[in-house]
Amino acid sequence: MAQVISAIQEKGGVGKSTLLCALAARLAKDGAKVVIVDTDPQKTCLKWAEKDKCGVDAVEQLNDELLTKTVKHLKGSYDVVMIDTAGYKSAMAVYTVMRSDIIFIPCKAAEPDAKGALRTWQHVQAISESADIYPQTYVVLSDFDKGTSISEGIRDALATQGLITLKTPLWHRTGFKEMHTHGTLPPGSATAAINEFVAELQLAGALEFYREPKKEAVNG
Numbered sequence: 270m271a272q273v274i275s276a277i278q279e280k281g282g283v284g285k286s287t288l289l290c291a292l293a294a295r296l297a298k299d300g301a302k303v304v305i306v307d308t309d310p311q312k313t314c315l316k317w318a319e320k321d322k323c324g325v326d327a328v329e330q331l332n333d334e335l336l337t338k339t340v341k342h343l344k345g346s347y348d349v350v351m352i353d354t355a356g357y358k359s360a361m362a363v364y365t366v367m368r369s370d371i372i373f374i375p376c377k378a379a380e381p382d383a384k385g386a387l388r389t390w391q392h393v394q395a396i397s398e399s400a401d402i403y404p405q406t407y408v409v410l411s412d413f414d415k416g417t418s419i420s421e422g423i424r425d426a427l428a429t430q431g432l433i434t435l436k437t438p439l440w441h442r443t444g445f446k447e448m449h450t451h452g453t454l455p456p457g458s459a460t461a462a463i464n465e466f467v468a469e470l471q472l473a474g475a476l477e478f479y480r481e482p483k484k485e486a487v488n489g
């Protein structure tokens with residue numbers, strides 16, 4: 270059964286679609302069957318996947334009432350089903366939370382993003398508690414520069430408020446922009462950045478695809 274991974278943030282432009290496309294490309298490169306359900310009318314993930322350079326599938330679903338059915342259907346045929354959402358509070362975001370095993374809340378190094386991350390975190394907690402489901406939820410520092418006072422300030426503010434933040438940011442790299450133009454894996458130094466990010470998730474055992482037992486026979 271597929272693992273469902275989504276990106277939610279009520280503020281737009283924080284790196285949701287970039288994170289999902291980069292992670293999808295990396296998983297596909299490692300042999301995973303990945304599909305992205307794009308629920309955002311901007312269709313960033315859909316347009317990236319249609320360039321068809323990474324073997325990642327994408328479907329559009331703009332009807333919130335059909336999201337659950339779409340995801341359930343896709344889970345049977347893929348290793349990973351991703352859900353990308355638009356940057357506002359919506360019924361679609363609620364249905365997404367209820368369907369997800371992992372939720373990423375991206376946050377750039379700016380105060381409005383951190384405020385949006387906090388509100389989104391609280392929204393996810395409220396939905397989780399009322400539905401009695403507990404998806405792994407992580408804030409992802411996105412488009413971060415190393416060692417600047419604003420980036421360290423945002424990291425500290427998120428920690429003070431009790432939000433669980435992945436240690437490895439998706440560093441600010443031009444390759445994360447170029448990947449949208451070309452439909453590829455993040456090129457150049459962005460490749461190392463997504464690899465570093467995935468390594469933390471692997472170490473935490475968060476990604477089921479990497480936990481599955483290998484099919485090769487074990488010599489005894």
Ligand SMILES: Nc1ncnc2c1ncn2[C@@H]1O[C@H](COP(=O)(O)OP(=O)(O)O)[C@@H](O)[C@H]1O
Binds near residue numbers: 413
């Ligand atoms: N790590 C990064 N490095 C450089 N640019 C980034 C990074 N993450 C996101 N961006 C850029 O930020 C902008 C918004 O990202 P996007 O993924 O479309 O956000 P959202 O889906 O939350 O609206 C895009 O131009 C994207 O290329």
Ligand SMILES: [Mg+2]
Binds near residue numbers: 285286309311354
């Ligand atoms: Mg987007």
